[in-house]
Amino acid sequence: MDGSTPKYGLHDSIGHHISRSARIVERRVEESLRKHGLTRVGWCILLAVEEDGQRNPSEIANFVGIDRTATSRALRQLEAEGLISRAMGVEDRRTTEVTLTDEGRARMLKAMPLCSENMSHFSSKLTTEEEATLKTLLKRLTAGEDS
Template identity: 45%
Template sequence: MTDDRFQLHNSLGYQITMLARVIERRFEQGIADYGLTRPMWCVLLAAGQEGLHSPSEIADFIGIDRTATSRTLRKMEERGFITRGSGDGDGRSIHVTLRERGQQALEAVLPMAQENAAHFEAKLTEQELAQLRAAAAKLLRDEPRIVPKL
């Protein structure tokens, strides 16, 4: 007789979720010393490396909703990482710019992000890593994008 019960710990969704949490937690422990959260780090990347300056572009890049983006930007502005100003001169759009503290945090944390990625990638062979990336892309293909609420 086979066991047809759903096995939580064997489900793909559970395993991927747990892996993502482990990777995120390891990284978040390091960036907390800089007064950053993971979404704040993503904003630094969006504005500082990707050249994205509108809240909607940043939200799309990070994969979070506009409310969470606004909340993150407000906290970052309060902590001196960014400025938010009028983007088009008529006051209807917002333009996000890194301040010196934000640029310094980006430069300081970038090696930590690279090390965190390398830590987990080193557990796989180059072939396994390529297969994992290809499998993840295949699983995501044709699926609606779900924006997580933070």
């Protein structure tokens, strides 16, 4: 590179560090979830439905932070594995309502300690104050952005 070409500084960019950190965290949790036949997206959907009461695919997509296509694909896979069921909406028959099956709930509960340990692994690298600050800063970076 000659002196006239501007330098970007990939390893100095916030985006690089966020992306790299996300990949490392995701890879570690994916390896743990695989033991229970789950993906990270599938796990997030099970949590969205069970813990946060998300019922329709659009709400689930927004809550998890993935697009509708990825949500539909994951819902089909979870349904094929008997972890969720989908039915016509009770109040609006044009909608789809997602619920966990007993097997889905059991699998989610079995995987929960692995995911908790994964988060503890990374949280332990920070003080309580650093973790709170990091969450605040990441929320600020993504505020108002589409997921």
